[in-house]
Amino acid sequence: MKHFLNKKLSVKQILALIILPLAILGTTIIFSIGDTPISTIINKSEKDSVVATALIDTSALGKLKAYVDSINTADELFSGSWSFCLADADSGKNICAINIDRCMVPASVMKVVTTGTALAMLGPKYRFSTTLKYDGTIDATTKTLNGNIYIRGGGDPTLGSETFGSSPNRVAEEWVKKIKALGIDSIAGLIIGDAQSCDQDPIPLGWTWEDIQSDYGTGPCGLNIRENVYDILCKGGKNGVSIKTNPQIPGLKLYNQLIHNPKITKSYAYVQGAPFQYTRTVFGEVSDTLRERSAIPDPALFCAQLLCSNLVSSGIKVRDSATTIRLIRFNGIKTEIKEKKTIISSTLSPELEDLVYHTNQISQNFYAESILRAISLSENGYGSGPSSVNIIYKFWKEKKVDLRGLCMVDGCGLSRMNNITTNQLVKMLVVFAKDKNIFPAFYKSLPVAGESGTIRKLSHGTLAEGNLHAKSGTMARVKSYTGYVKTKSGKLLCFAMIGNNTLWTEVELKYKFERLFELMAELP
Numbered sequence: 001m002k003h004f005l006n007k008k009l010s011v012k013q014i015l016a017l018i019i020l021p022l023a024i025l026g027t028t029i030i031f032s033i034g035d036t037p038i039s040t041i042i043n044k045s046e047k048d049s050v051v052a053t054a055l056i057d058t059s060a061l062g063k064l065k066a067y068v069d070s071i072n073t074a075d076e077l078f079s080g081s082w083s084f085c086l087a088d089a090d091s092g093k094n095i096c097a098i099n100i101d102r103c104m105v106p107a108s109v110m111k112v113v114t115t116g117t118a119l120a121m122l123g124p125k126y127r128f129s130t131t132l133k134y135d136g137t138i139d140a141t142t143k144t145l146n147g148n149i150y151i152r153g154g155g156d157p158t159l160g161s162e163t164f165g166s167s168p169n170r171v172a173e174e175w176v177k178k179i180k181a182l183g184i185d186s187i188a189g190l191i192i193g194d195a196q197s198c199d200q201d202p203i204p205l206g207w208t209w210e211d212i213q214s215d216y217g218t219g220p221c222g223l224n225i226r227e228n229v230y231d232i233l234c235k236g237g238k239n240g241v242s243i244k245t246n247p248q249i250p251g252l253k254l255y256n257q258l259i260h261n262p263k264i265t266k267s268y269a270y271v272q273g274a275p276f277q278y279t280r281t282v283f284g285e286v287s288d289t290l291r292e293r294s295a296i297p298d299p300a301l302f303c304a305q306l307l308c309s310n311l312v313s314s315g316i317k318v319r320d321s322a323t324t325i326r327l328i329r330f331n332g333i334k335t336e337i338k339e340k341k342t343i344i345s346s347t348l349s350p351e352l353e354d355l356v357y358h359t360n361q362i363s364q365n366f367y368a369e370s371i372l373r374a375i376s377l378s379e380n381g382y383g384s385g386p387s388s389v390n391i392i393y394k395f396w397k398e399k400k401v402d403l404r405g406l407c408m409v410d411g412c413g414l415s416r417m418n419n420i421t422t423n424q425l426v427k428m429l430v431v432f433a434k435d436k437n438i439f440p441a442f443y444k445s446l447p448v449a450g451e452s453g454t455i456r457k458l459s460h461g462t463l464a465e466g467n468l469h470a471k472s473g474t475m476a477r478v479k480s481y482t483g484y485v486k487t488k489s490g491k492l493l494c495f496a497m498i499g500n501n502t503l504w505t506e507v508e509l510k511y512k513f514e515r516l517f518e519l520m521a522e523l524p
Contacts, residue, residue: 079502083497088491101405128158129348147338176311191321195223217295223303226296230247232293254280280297468485471483495520
């Protein structure tokens, strides 16, 4: 020991004796001798070794920032981009931020903007309404309605939906009972589906042909029924592939181009056809059996046809056919539609908070688009996607959120024209968290890591499991998450992370983001 103390030490040895113990204790410090930094005293190789040792931050926040930096400097970002923002839910102050003002394609995390804003503007208890009406007069002697029956849609996505315990026939049967209760056994008029409360075109801007061929690309209208889809039951055999539809859609001509392929790993089928087009073709390959879903060409017409057939089968005569307001105008049908109508009954949807829960848990595009239209329907009496987007912009401007770069063209995130920053998403999440009227419903609607929804398989065995609530987003070359996570002390944080066009595969990027889940949950 005496020999050691009497020995003349080099600068490198002195620095090592000082810095290494501090590094072991997790302490970060900058040294200088007089006015001269260490870096000018030691050579480059010595400096790299000493600084690397001295600057290691082993705290939870240090680990998080180091991992964020490792993603940000990765070669896999050569052709793409990513963004990450983490903030305190109470103060809104950023804790960790990288590329937060870069506009990104968000995919389904756009549903957070739609559902959260709708809850804030309409309230968790808001309900859609579908109204059954008639015009003309009822002749009590002959029990004849001299007029038309109308089904006035209010954009309800749950009408006849098995998801919420109903069915098209159950709805129609209830309507028949209401009509019979008026003492009617004959209708001298039309059964008219009225979808004029919302946009006529069910397909939002920016949706691709490929998307609308799939059931996840089904759009809403003013009068929805059975979530606007029918089932296609496919069965492969020696003679090819046979198909059946359920329910039967009157007038639909579905040309079968399915191929029987026993060797295929996963069967698939898709239907080509545009809205209101009744001649369509189904393509794909089937090994054994397959059940797929496709969009009903004209939901309002199908709804009117369903009621008409149920009326006839129950013994009520209908002089004319089923049609819609759109077809009456399009075909120039001469029929008198009286301004004055009498309400027979109203069918209400479940509460908005239940619809939002369903939408965010399984990432349901059809429901998100219906909820979007409800915003302008409530505001000005007409459910328009673009109009609702403008109302959403106004709402967030009043909340002092910087909307520069935001481009919202649909409510579900299916369009690649959508652009948003992680900073904007986090600022919105902060506003939701401070709104006591909606936050419980909104927070509950988000899937929980390791437990529910689209992130139920992530973060098992970590502090994020059962803790982190987030909406996910996925499409080709896009991966995203946004939501809330609690620290070890129970502090609520808001976050958003998006990757676009990186060289990582979707699975690789998912694992990168899953690690961020765990590191955020480990913060003190």
